[in-house]
Amino acid sequence: DVKVTQSSRYLVKRTGEKVFLECVQDMDHENMFWYRQDPGLGLRLIYFSYDVKMKEKGDIPEGYSVSREKKERFSLILESASTNQTSMYLCASSSLPDTEAFFGQGTRLTVV
Amino acid sequence: DQQVKQNSPSLSVQEGRISILNCDYTNSMFDYFLWYKKYPAEGPTFLISISSIKDKNEDGRFTVFLNKSAKHLSLHIVPSQPGDSAVYFCAARGHSGGSNYKLTFGKGTLLTVNP
Numbered sequence: 317d318v319k320v321t322q323s324s325r326y327l328v329k330r331t332g333e334k335v336f337l338e339c340v341q342d343m344d345h346e347n348m349f350w351y352r353q354d355p356g357l358g359l360r361l362i363y364f365s366y367d368v369k370m371k372e373k374g375d376i377p378e379g380y381s382v383s384r385e386k387k388e389r390f391s392l393i394l395e396s397a398s399t400n401q402t403s404m405y406l407c408a409s410s411s412l413p414d415t416e417a418f419f420g421q422g423t424r425l426t427v428v
Numbered sequence: 429d430q431q432v433k434q435n436s437p438s439l440s441v442q443e444g445r446i447s448i449l450n451c452d453y454t455n456s457m458f459d460y461f462l463w464y465k466k467y468p469a470e471g472p473t474f475l476i477s478i479s480s481i482k483d484k485n486e487d488g489r490f491t492v493f494l495n496k497s498a499k500h501l502s503l504h505i506v507p508s509q510p511g512d513s514a515v516y517f518c519a520a521r522g523h524s525g526g527s528n529y530k531l532t533f534g535k536g537t538l539l540t541v542n543p
Binding site for chain 2: 347349356358359360361364366408410416417419420
């Protein structure tokens with residue numbers, strides 16, 4: 317079974333903190349994604365990586381950065397957390413273009 | 429501009445009846461479509477997909493129909509069960525390499541199946 321593991325289920329951080337969300341997949345997938353889910357807005361793509369050290373901005377990259385130093389790991393960084401970044405963050409990975417993306421269990425981040 | 433639209437935020441059906449969830453898209457470069465199911469506090473799980481070369485794909489109680497000319501797809505669940513109650517997301521992907529592998533999601537439809 318494919319496994320995508322996010323480092324935390326729940327996080328509470330203070331405004332202005334630098335926050336790291338970690339994601340690891342065990343299926344040697346080329347593509348990895350970070351989404352956030354908000355009520356009424358669905359899943360919105362933050363950043364995307366289709367190879368090690370390669371990254372592309374998604375629809376809402378402002379206030380975020382990413383790192384992919386190894387194929388299995390994709391990190392999302394909130395440079396200076398703000399309350400409007402309180403959300404559910406979802407990591408996913410995929411392989412060939414015609415296969416589904418597999419999601420992690422999500423990280424519920426609250427910024428206070 | 430929303431490229432994948434799910435215009436019904438919610439849908440309620442009786443157990444045993446058919447559930448039909450709809451999705452429209454605007455980008456003609458999309459050629460692979462997926463449906464995901466999501467329970468609260470969990471990540472989405474893949475349900476079923478369809479390539480643009482097909483107009484129907486079936487897996488057990490779940491069938492996805494694609495109408496390319498109308499840029500419309502639908503998910504049929506027959507018969508609906510209370511355990512199907514969840515948020516359903518429609519997603520679409522382009523076919524070229526690189527950034528076209530990303531999935532674009534709709535806003536989701538909350539399905540409630542009443543016993």
